[in-house]
Amino acid sequence: xxxxxxxxxxxxxxxxxxxxxxxFATRITGDPVMWLLPDDASMEAxxxxxxxxxxxxxxxxxxxxxxxxxxxxxxxxxxxxxxxxTSLFLERIPQTVKLMSWALGLxxxxxxxxxxxxxxxxxxxxxxxxxxxxxxxxxxxxFVLGIFFILIFSLTLRWLPSGGYGNWxxxxxxxxTYGASHAGLVARLMRSSMLDVIRRDFIRTADSKGLPRHxxxxxxxxxxxxxxxxxxxxxxxPHLISGSFVIETIYAWPGAGRLIIQxxxxxxxxxxxxxxxxxxxxxxxxxxxxxxxxxxLDPRIKYD
Amino acid sequence: xxxxxxxxxxxxIKKMPPMIIICFILLFxxxxxxxxxxxxxxxxxxTQNLLGRLAxxxxxxxxxxxxxGSDPIGRDLLSRTVYGLACSLVIGALGVIIxxxxxxxxxxxxxxxxxxxxxxxxxxxxxxxxxxxxxxxIVVVVLVRPSVTVMIVVLGVLSWNGYARLVRGQILSIRxxxxxxxxxxxxxxxxxxxxxxxxxxxxxxxxxxxxxNLSSIILSESTLSFLGVGLQPPAVSLGLMxxxxxxxxxxxxxxxIIPSIVLALLVIxxxxxxDWLRDVLDPQLRHGA
Numbered sequence: 001x002x003x004x005x006x007x008x009x010x011x012x013x014x015x016x017x018x019x020x021x022x023x024f025a026t027r028i029t030g031d032p033v034m035w036l037l038p039d040d041a042s043m044e045a046x047x048x049x050x051x052x053x054x055x056x057x058x059x060x061x062x063x064x065x066x067x068x069x070x071x072x073x074x075x076x077x078x079x080x081x082x083x084x085x086t087s088l089f090l091e092r093i094p095q096t097v098k099l100m101s102w103a104l105g106l107x108x109x110x111x112x113x114x115x116x117x118x119x120x121x122x123x124x125x126x127x128x129x130x131x132x133x134x135x136x137x138x139x140x141x142x143f144v145l146g147i148f149f150i151l152i153f154s155l156t157l158r159w160l161p162s163g164g165y166g167n168w169x170x171x172x173x174x175x176x177t178y179g180a181s182h183a184g185l186v187a188r189l190m191r192s193s194m195l196d197v198i199r200r201d202f203i204r205t206a207d208s209k210g211l212p213r214h215x216x217x218x219x220x221x222x223x224x225x226x227x228x229x230x231x232x233x234x235x236x237x238p239h240l241i242s243g244s245f246v247i248e249t250i251y252a253w254p255g256a257g258r259l260i261i262q263x264x265x266x267x268x269x270x271x272x273x274x275x276x277x278x279x280x281x282x283x284x285x286x287x288x289x290x291x292x293x294x295x296x297l298d299p300r301i302k303y304d
Numbered sequence: 305x306x307x308x309x310x311x312x313x314x315x316x317i318k319k320m321p322p323m324i325i326i327c328f329i330l331l332f333x334x335x336x337x338x339x340x341x342x343x344x345x346x347x348x349x350x351t352q353n354l355l356g357r358l359a360x361x362x363x364x365x366x367x368x369x370x371x372x373g374s375d376p377i378g379r380d381l382l383s384r385t386v387y388g389l390a391c392s393l394v395i396g397a398l399g400v401i402i403x404x405x406x407x408x409x410x411x412x413x414x415x416x417x418x419x420x421x422x423x424x425x426x427x428x429x430x431x432x433x434x435x436x437x438x439x440x441x442i443v444v445v446v447l448v449r450p451s452v453t454v455m456i457v458v459l460g461v462l463s464w465n466g467y468a469r470l471v472r473g474q475i476l477s478i479r480x481x482x483x484x485x486x487x488x489x490x491x492x493x494x495x496x497x498x499x500x501x502x503x504x505x506x507x508x509x510x511x512x513x514x515x516x517n518l519s520s521i522i523l524s525e526s527t528l529s530f531l532g533v534g535l536q537p538p539a540v541s542l543g544l545m546x547x548x549x550x551x552x553x554x555x556x557x558x559x560x561i562i563p564s565i566v567l568a569l570l571v572i573x574x575x576x577x578x579d580w581l582r583d584v585l586d587p588q589l590r591h592g593a
Contacts, residue, residue: 014430014431014434017431018434018435022443025443135576136572139519139571139572140572141523141526141527141567141571142527143530144546144564144567147546147550147560147561148561148564150553151553151557151560155553155554155557238433238435238436238437239436241436241438242436242437242439242527245442245531246527246530246531249530249531260439261442261532261533264442264443264445264446272442272443275439276439276443279436279439280434280435283434283435283436
């Protein structure tokens, strides 16, 4: 228990620091008003916009308004969309989560069995083929893979739409592009972890008890071998979020990643602040969950 | 680098797998192209030729004036690709150097200094890890107008983390070793111990980390430029070329596909070489992620 209290209090401090840094960093460089208005805007228009956005107040006052807002779940109004940042994100996060969970699911569903198969057929042609393709899947940049898919499946074969949001046909390419790198990484790690585990004494014991091979592999070896994979999946969250920027931009997917990229291009600070804050929360929570999952799967680990 | 590491590299060059030899040849070819082609190539990557717009590459149209075709305002794709490659390599190499120097020094400060200094440095490392690197990059690049120099500095600085942890961990683990205590008893300074015992021991993992950082810095730069939040036109970068060519994917696919292939090859060769180095230099890590 004490362990988790300590972890959580540290996480809260981290979040406060993140928030403060982002707030001040976005204010010290440049003036967003200049980016929002045309070059020939009158002084009056500039002043009005500044008042409307609350940028005329002294910076410490802006900061206290900002902190009060955050505590009430209000992150201000997007400069660009002129709507509450929270509602903008709430509208788009489900789309991003949908994409992420399908992609991660695909990565796990493909990667774990392929990794096990490769490990059990170590150094065979099958193993080499699986490992080469998983290496390629995770080292080819996402956007390069995505562009090849668009060229082949939408523009040449005309099987799938090249982007946008709609029925399941719109999901195939983004999910496969996004999931490929996870599948590759999971398969490689699963293989090396499995190879490591099946050499151990308790597996030899299970084997010599006369248990069927698949029971030994699935019941005894798998439970231990999958632990590093779980850590990896938990630690992949930042990559998953970074990936969503790319995938959503390529496939014009109306999710949070694309919103963030548009905000960055237009210096829409409130959106960026929210993005940094929410991802920091997500990453910290994911790290906690990884620790918890460890405790559940491996009875040898106890937190106190 | 210790003699042991050097001799282990030499013996492993002798039994280098063919795949790695191909990777090295490819990488050297790319570096050579990036270094020499700007001098040999008569066509400048910025020269526009509106009469020669969207020319096909020579492998599709043997009569074409342009070896790899031209873009929508008639700029030569071959020289642009080579410039983009050079840009990636320069950003990658200098970024790695900045990251290594910064990370190793901070790791030493943290490990040897201990106390508050150590706490602060490690807290910053943890803070940075809780936000995806691409997002930090996006915010920083939005704040500071992105140029090649800015990209090098930002990408380099943000990669300090791994080195610092590595060096700090090494210092903590050997601090109580007998040979270090002996050296201390003989009056060696902290700095001497850091250089003589820590750096020598840690040279190989640092090389391994640097190679993997090289490919991740190259990838980050091209991803940001592709997303439109990195280098801005008229700068030449593979990411930018891939992104601007997308509008013509249906009609002139080579505008996007050629720089994509070059970028993919660059990333794949550097990460294969990195994996190989890890296996050779760091046998304990072989089963790691």
